[in-house]
Amino acid sequence: MKFSEEFEQRFAExxxxxxxxxxxxxxxxxxxxxxxxxLSDEVISELASRLALTELxxxxxxxxxxxxTTKPRxxxxxxxxxxxxxxxxxxxxxxxxxxxxxxxGHKGTTPDGMFTLEEVECIGACSWAPAVxxxxxxxxxxxxxxxxxxxxxxxxxxxx
Amino acid sequence: MAELVSHPDxxxxxxxxxxxxxxxxxxYLELDGYKAVQKALxxxxxxxxxxxxxxxxxxxxxxxxxxxxxxxxxPKQSPKPKYVLCNGDESxxxxxxxxxxxxxxxxxxxxGVMIAAIAVQSHAGYIYIRGEYxxxxxxxxxxxxxxxxxxxxxxxxxxxxxxxxxxxxxxAGAYEVGEESALMESLEGKRGIPRIRPxxxxxxxxxxxxTVINNAETLASVPHIILGGAEWYASLGTPKNGGTRLFxxxxxxxxxxxxxxxxxxxxxxxxxxxxGGIPNGRSLKAVVPxxxxxxxxxxxxxxxxxxxxxLMKAGSMLGSGGVVVLDDTTCMVKFALRTxxxxxxxxCGWCIPCREGTDWLKKTLTRFHQGAGLMKDIDxxxxxxxxxxxxxxxxxxxxxxxxxxxxxxxxxxxxxxxLEGRPCPFEKEGAIEQLPVLSH
Numbered sequence: 001m002k003f004s005e006e007f008e009q010r011f012a013e014x015x016x017x018x019x020x021x022x023x024x025x026x027x028x029x030x031x032x033x034x035x036x037x038x039l040s041d042e043v044i045s046e047l048a049s050r051l052a053l054t055e056l057x058x059x060x061x062x063x064x065x066x067x068x069t070t071k072p073r074x075x076x077x078x079x080x081x082x083x084x085x086x087x088x089x090x091x092x093x094x095x096x097x098x099x100x101x102x103x104x105g106h107k108g109t110t111p112d113g114m115f116t117l118e119e120v121e122c123i124g125a126c127s128w129a130p131a132v133x134x135x136x137x138x139x140x141x142x143x144x145x146x147x148x149x150x151x152x153x154x155x156x157x158x159x160x
Numbered sequence: 161m162a163e164l165v166s167h168p169d170x171x172x173x174x175x176x177x178x179x180x181x182x183x184x185x186x187x188y189l190e191l192d193g194y195k196a197v198q199k200a201l202x203x204x205x206x207x208x209x210x211x212x213x214x215x216x217x218x219x220x221x222x223x224x225x226x227x228x229x230x231x232x233x234x235p236k237q238s239p240k241p242k243y244v245l246c247n248g249d250e251s252x253x254x255x256x257x258x259x260x261x262x263x264x265x266x267x268x269x270x271x272g273v274m275i276a277a278i279a280v281q282s283h284a285g286y287i288y289i290r291g292e293y294x295x296x297x298x299x300x301x302x303x304x305x306x307x308x309x310x311x312x313x314x315x316x317x318x319x320x321x322x323x324x325x326x327x328x329x330x331x332a333g334a335y336e337v338g339e340e341s342a343l344m345e346s347l348e349g350k351r352g353i354p355r356i357r358p359x360x361x362x363x364x365x366x367x368x369x370x371t372v373i374n375n376a377e378t379l380a381s382v383p384h385i386i387l388g389g390a391e392w393y394a395s396l397g398t399p400k401n402g403g404t405r406l407f408x409x410x411x412x413x414x415x416x417x418x419x420x421x422x423x424x425x426x427x428x429x430x431x432x433x434x435x436g437g438i439p440n441g442r443s444l445k446a447v448v449p450x451x452x453x454x455x456x457x458x459x460x461x462x463x464x465x466x467x468x469x470x471l472m473k474a475g476s477m478l479g480s481g482g483v484v485v486l487d488d489t490t491c492m493v494k495f496a497l498r499t500x501x502x503x504x505x506x507x508c509g510w511c512i513p514c515r516e517g518t519d520w521l522k523k524t525l526t527r528f529h530q531g532a533g534l535m536k537d538i539d540x541x542x543x544x545x546x547x548x549x550x551x552x553x554x555x556x557x558x559x560x561x562x563x564x565x566x567x568x569x570x571x572x573x574x575x576x577x578x579l580e581g582r583p584c585p586f587e588k589e590g591a592i593e594q595l596p597v598l599s600h
Contacts, residue, residue: 022350
C-alpha cells in the first residue's frame with residue numbers, strides 16, 4: 001500500500017530521527033489517519049510491516065490514543081470540550097446544542113457523512129472558553145449562535 | 161483565535177516576543193535570538209547547569225523541581241546516548257500557555273532545548289507536541305527547518321564543533337502521556353504507561369539513555385536566564401521561586417487570558433485586578449489555583465502568594481498555572497464530578513488504585529449528583545481518595561484524589577444538600593437532564 005508523496009517523504013525522513021523505527025508509530029498513525037480517514041485494516045497491516053511490528057502491537061497502541069480511530073468518521077470531526085474551564089462557560093450547553101442541531105450523539109456521524117460529534121477533554125483553549133476543535137481547527141469564545149455559523153461554514157465547505 | 165491580552169503588572173520575559181512575528185527566524189535573531197545558546201557553547205557545561213540552578217527556575221509543567229538540579233543528575237559519562245526531551249503535551253485542564261509559546265516564540269523553545277543539551281552534553285533532543293496542536297507542530301517543524309538551514313542545528317553548530325540534532329515528535333491524544341515517563345514510552349512508539357521510579361529519567365530515560373525532560377515553558381525560560389543572569393531572574397520572584405511564569409486565567413472572570421506575572425504574585429490580586437473580577441455581579445465561590453490536579457481554594461484562602469512553596473503550605477499546589485475561577489452559581493458536586501470524570505477517562509489503567517479508584521469515584525459522584533447519594537458516601541469518597549495517594553506508578557492517581565478530598569472536605573455542606581433525592585440547588589431552569597457519557 002502506498003500513501004501520498006508527501007506522506008512517503010515525511011515517513012522516510014521521520015524513521016531516521018530515532019534509534020528504533022518503532023518510535024515513528026504514533027505520529028505516523030495520525031498522519032495516515034488524516035489521509036485515509038480512519039485506520040483501516042490495510043493501513044494497520046502496512047504500517048506494522050514497515051515498522052517491523054505485529055498488527056496486534058499496532059492495534060494495542062491505537063487503542064490507547066483518543067485521536068486515533070479504526071472506524072470511518074465524518075468529514076468534519078466536531079470536538080466539543082466540556083472540561084472544567086469550558087464547562088463553566090457553557091461547554092455542556094454547546095455540546096447539547098450541536099447534538100440537537102446535527103441529530104447525533106457522542107461519536108455519532110450524520111447520515112450524509114459530513115459531521116461526527118465528539119465530547120472531548122481539555123484542548124488547551126481554557127482562556128478562550130468555551131472552545132471546539134473541528135478536525136485540527138480551533139474555534140473559541142463560542143456561543144450557540146457562533147457555533148451555528150461555524151457548522152454552516154463547514155457544511156458549505158463540505159458540499160463544494 | 162487565541163487572542164493575546166496584557167496587564168500593567170506583567171513582567172514580560174517568556175512572552176516578550178509575543179505578537180512580534182518571532183516565528184520568523186530573522187525576526188527572532190533581531191530580537192536577541194540564538195545569542196544565549198552561543199554564550200552557553202562558550203561556557204563549561206557545569207557553569208551552565210549552575211547558572212540555571214541559581215536562577216531558581218523550577219519546572220513549569222507542574223511538579224516544580226529545580227531545573228538546574230535536575231540537569232545535574234545526568235551522569236557525566238554515559239555508555240548510552242543522552243537526550244533532551246521537551247514536554248509539549250500540555251493537557252492539564254485549565255492550562256493553555258505552552259500553546260502560546262509554540263505559536264509566538266517557537267525558536268525560544270528550540271534554543272532552550274539546545275542549551276539544556278549543551279549543559280548535559282547531549283547531542284539529540286526531541287520536542288514532543290500534543291496531537292491536537294497540529295497547527296503548532298507545523299510552526300515548530302518550520303522553525304526547526306530554518307534553524308538547520310542556518311547551521312544552528314546539525315553538525316558543527318555555529319561552527320563550534322558541537323553536533324546537535326533536534327526533532328519534532330507528535331502525540332495522538334492522551335493526558336497521561338504528559339507524565340514524563342509515559343511521555344518517553346509514547347515517544348518510543350508504545351502505549352503511554354508510566355515507568356516505576358527509580359531509576360529516574362536523568363539516569364535511565366529514552367531507550368535507556370540519560371534523558372532530561374522539561375516542560376516547554378521551562379525550556380523557553382532558559383535562554384532569557386542565560387542572557388539576563390541568575391541573580392536577575394531569581395530577583396523577579398520569591399526566594400527559591402525565581403522568575404516569572406505564565407498564568408492561564410479562565411472560568412468566571414471578566415478578563416480571562418494568559419498573563420506573565422512574577423512568581424509569588426498574590427492570587428486575590430490576580431483574580432480581581434488582572435482577571436477583572438467576577439462578571440454579572442456574582443461572587444467568588446472557589447478557585448482552582450494550578451490546573452485541575454490542584455486542590456481548590458475557598459474565598460477566604462485566596463490571599464496567598466502564587467509560588468510553589470506558599471501554595472504547598474496552603475495545602476494546594478502551583479501546578480501548571482491554570483487558574484480556574486468559580487462563581488456562586490457553580491455546583492461544587494458537579495464540578496467535582498466533572499473533574500473526576502476526566503481522570504477516570506484518562507487513567508492509563510495500569511495501577512489498580514487509580515483505575516478502580518477513579519472509576520468508583522466517578523460512579524459514586526454521578527449517583528450523588530443525581531440525588532441518589534447516601535451520607536456514608538461522603539466519608540467513603542474521602543476515605544477512598546486518601547487510600548489512592550502515593551500508591552501508584554505515576555501522580556495521576558494523586559491528581560485525581562487530592563482535589564476530590566478538598567471538594568468533599570471544604571464543601572461538605574453542598575454534598576449533604578444533594579442527599580435524600582433533593583434536586584441539585586444549582587441546576588438552572590431547563591438544564592440538561594443527562595450529560596452525554598464519554599465512552600473510551
